[in-house]
Amino acid sequence: xxxxxxxxxxxxxxxxxxxxxxxxxxxxxxxxxxxxILATGVFVMGMRQRALVPSRxxxxxxxxxxxxxxxxxxxxxxxxxxxxxxxxxxxxFILFCNVLGMVPYSFTPTSHIVVTFAMALFIFVGVTxxxxxxxxxxxxxxxxxxxxxxxxxxxxxxxxxxSYFIRPFSLSIRLFANMLAGHTMLKVFGGFVVMMGLxxxxxxxxxxxxxxxxxxxxxxxxxxxxxxxxxxYLNDAVxxxx
Amino acid sequence: MDASAAKLIGAGLATIxxxxxxxxxxxxxxxxxxxxxxxxxxxPRVFGNVLLGFALTEAVAxxxxxxxxxxxxxx
Numbered sequence: 001x002x003x004x005x006x007x008x009x010x011x012x013x014x015x016x017x018x019x020x021x022x023x024x025x026x027x028x029x030x031x032x033x034x035x036x037i038l039a040t041g042v043f044v045m046g047m048r049q050r051a052l053v054p055s056r057x058x059x060x061x062x063x064x065x066x067x068x069x070x071x072x073x074x075x076x077x078x079x080x081x082x083x084x085x086x087x088x089x090x091x092x093f094i095l096f097c098n099v100l101g102m103v104p105y106s107f108t109p110t111s112h113i114v115v116t117f118a119m120a121l122f123i124f125v126g127v128t129x130x131x132x133x134x135x136x137x138x139x140x141x142x143x144x145x146x147x148x149x150x151x152x153x154x155x156x157x158x159x160x161x162x163s164y165f166i167r168p169f170s171l172s173i174r175l176f177a178n179m180l181a182g183h184t185m186l187k188v189f190g191g192f193v194v195m196m197g198l199x200x201x202x203x204x205x206x207x208x209x210x211x212x213x214x215x216x217x218x219x220x221x222x223x224x225x226x227x228x229x230x231x232x233y234l235n236d237a238v239x240x241x242x
Numbered sequence: 243m244d245a246s247a248a249k250l251i252g253a254g255l256a257t258i259x260x261x262x263x264x265x266x267x268x269x270x271x272x273x274x275x276x277x278x279x280x281x282x283x284x285x286p287r288v289f290g291n292v293l294l295g296f297a298l299t300e301a302v303a304x305x306x307x308x309x310x311x312x313x314x315x316x317x
Contacts (some may be wrong), residue, residue, distance in 0.1 A: 170301070177304035225297040 131237030
């Protein structure tokens, strides 16, 4: 039987070398491209007719747009509108990667920490640059909570600074670990079905069916959490704790 | 003690974090249900926050899982 971790193996499909770096086209890249093409397809095909009474695909595109537009409006507020395209792209990309990973024999790019950490690091650096550009040195007042006695500040400021720098790690590990754990769990229980045979295998099979539903929910939820946390970080940078 | 045996014990110990996560997730949904019964009209508005809290708490469990995996497979 295959090991439950085998699904996460990266295979080179086309070998490329660039300036001494291995930039091969892997199954991870392939599934990321599929996710981008499908997401673009849904939005382009859905909005082609621009009907007043939307077709099914058009309402999918509209609901997705509205959902993120509301999220950005509620969480970033004023001055958040210009970051909306980025948040929407981020959410849709992660959502499609996660959901496509549920297809048997597919690959989940977001189950690799390289992918999620790269995204989280870009967000972290971007948010910090936005904050510094908007507020200059005043941005560092983000680390100083208001209305706290000076003695406590000595303790709180280092904690605030550490929690700020931990953000890219927690953001990326949350997404990657969720995908990794969910898929491993499904495969482990799949192994139980085979081991327990025709007689006893039904119980783990029923569990897998239920758990696949939960995994689809988690695939959506994690994309949502990633997007909303990006919004909250942006809010911090744009409004500095109001 | 054998190093591989210590690894297994360590990975098992890492799952103690689940106790806290269990309390946390139970707390989130328990508070939501008791709040929703008191004021059912306000319930749909906070459900997004409930899911966010659930996902954030669940992530703590997964950090423990990552630590267990690191103990088992990396070292």
